[in-house]
Amino acid sequence: MRVLCADATAETTVEQLESLGHSCDVEPDLSAADLAGRVAGYDVLVVRSTKVTADVFAAADRLSLVVRAGAGTNTIDTAAAARKGVFVANVPGRNSIAVAELTLGLLLAIDRRIPDSVADLRAGRWDKKTYSKANGLHGSTLGIVGMGDIGLAVAERAVAFGITVQVVAREGRDDAVLQRLNDLGVVEVDSLEALVSSSDAVSVHVPSNDQTRGMVDATFLGWMRPGAVFINTSRGDVVDEPALLEAVEEKGLRVGVDVYDDEPSGGRAEWTSKLAQHPNVVGTHHVGASTEQAQRAIADGVVEVICAFGEGQAPNCVNLTPARLGTVTLSVRHLDRVGVLARVLDLLSEQRLNVEQMQNRVFEGGEAAIATIDVGGDVDEALAERLRGVPDIISVSLTSLP
Numbered sequence: 001m002r003v004l005c006a007d008a009t010a011e012t013t014v015e016q017l018e019s020l021g022h023s024c025d026v027e028p029d030l031s032a033a034d035l036a037g038r039v040a041g042y043d044v045l046v047v048r049s050t051k052v053t054a055d056v057f058a059a060a061d062r063l064s065l066v067v068r069a070g071a072g073t074n075t076i077d078t079a080a081a082a083r084k085g086v087f088v089a090n091v092p093g094r095n096s097i098a099v100a101e102l103t104l105g106l107l108l109a110i111d112r113r114i115p116d117s118v119a120d121l122r123a124g125r126w127d128k129k130t131y132s133k134a135n136g137l138h139g140s141t142l143g144i145v146g147m148g149d150i151g152l153a154v155a156e157r158a159v160a161f162g163i164t165v166q167v168v169a170r171e172g173r174d175d176a177v178l179q180r181l182n183d184l185g186v187v188e189v190d191s192l193e194a195l196v197s198s199s200d201a202v203s204v205h206v207p208s209n210d211q212t213r214g215m216v217d218a219t220f221l222g223w224m225r226p227g228a229v230f231i232n233t234s235r236g237d238v239v240d241e242p243a244l245l246e247a248v249e250e251k252g253l254r255v256g257v258d259v260y261d262d263e264p265s266g267g268r269a270e271w272t273s274k275l276a277q278h279p280n281v282v283g284t285h286h287v288g289a290s291t292e293q294a295q296r297a298i299a300d301g302v303v304e305v306i307c308a309f310g311e312g313q314a315p316n317c318v319n320l321t322p323a324r325l326g327t328v329t330l331s332v333r334h335l336d337r338v339g340v341l342a343r344v345l346d347l348l349s350e351q352r353l354n355v356e357q358m359q360n361r362v363f364e365g366g367e368a369a370i371a372t373i374d375v376g377g378d379v380d381e382a383l384a385e386r387l388r389g390v391p392d393i394i395s396v397s398l399t400s401l402p
Helices: 011-019 054-059 078-083 096-112 114-122 149-160 175-184 192-197 218-223 241-251 292-310 340-350 381-388
Strands: 002-005 023-026 044-047 065-068 087-090 141-145 164-168 187-189 201-204 229-232 254-257 281-283 328-335 354-362 368-376 393-400
Touching: 002 011, 011 023, 011 292, 044 292, 054 078, 065 292, 078 087, 087 292, 096 114, 096 149, 096 201, 096 229, 096 254, 096 281, 096 292, 141 149, 141 192, 149 164, 149 175, 164 192, 192 218, 218 241, 241 254, 328 340, 340 354, 340 368, 340 381, 381 393
Parallel strands: 002 023, 002 044, 044 065, 065 087, 141 164, 141 201, 164 187, 201 229, 229 254, 254 281
Antiparallel strands: 328 368, 328 393, 354 368
């Protein structure tokens, strides 16, 4: 496959892919505006921060897969990709430790006023009296919003500092996650309001989507204690920045941020931000995942996704429907012969039944296989009998989908 990397890419990624027979072009200076004019002829697109708009998918002639070298896919128009039948995959969990380390770094920097202290020393000012004042983290309470891989990594490190960690209780949480929370002594509370209002610091670790954009609004910030700490190393658009600035002024909130709603898309730019420049804010440059360790792990993940895709799999795909579709599942056991499934699909087409999802698995030895076909519409017994009459079909069973 031909692979275009539209952001800086680890040499190991290119070396591994080329050793497997793929060709790679690395063009880190491509902008979002350039991408539509460059994507033709490529099967795979790999991006980090470069936006992938609907125009890119409209211009692509061979594109089958877009890989986000990281977890969040909010910079990719996944709906446009889905309409064109292009898989969008991410590499989740590989940067968790790096982001968690920065989160704790921001918390420490705020409590000990490290940036201001360094600035004064570099300016030739000694002020031990001012910088001797700090609350300390031991015995404080940290509320974590979002208990994915990063949230868990933050919890583990916070507990090591002697911080009490609390999260909102949620039904359906994975048993392994529950066990880790229990082992760490994490406290579950009943609601987001209870979490925010009872924490000395709140750290947000959620993806950007319709449910989370703007979730940190005036109401959320109104729940926070005066002088509390707010940390955001997730996505800029989960925060209502004007509301946050107002809360900083009115309640004396202290803030650590790595991400901003209107941050530049490139690596360097002239940019001003009221939030980033506020004296109560310690900011970094969206570098949460930017450690050598994390980048090596992500590079390996990108290779794994592309190789799996080349073998017919769709790992970490974010724009496939997560649930079964259709009204009926046909389970067709058949001999693995040419034309069997083609005849099955012909019969479904004659009945105007759309195939929503389909999988065919061959049994050991290669003699028989089973096709699982989700269809939309009514499948009556007459059609089932016609299917059973197709040569080389062993059996046909029907199961209604909820």
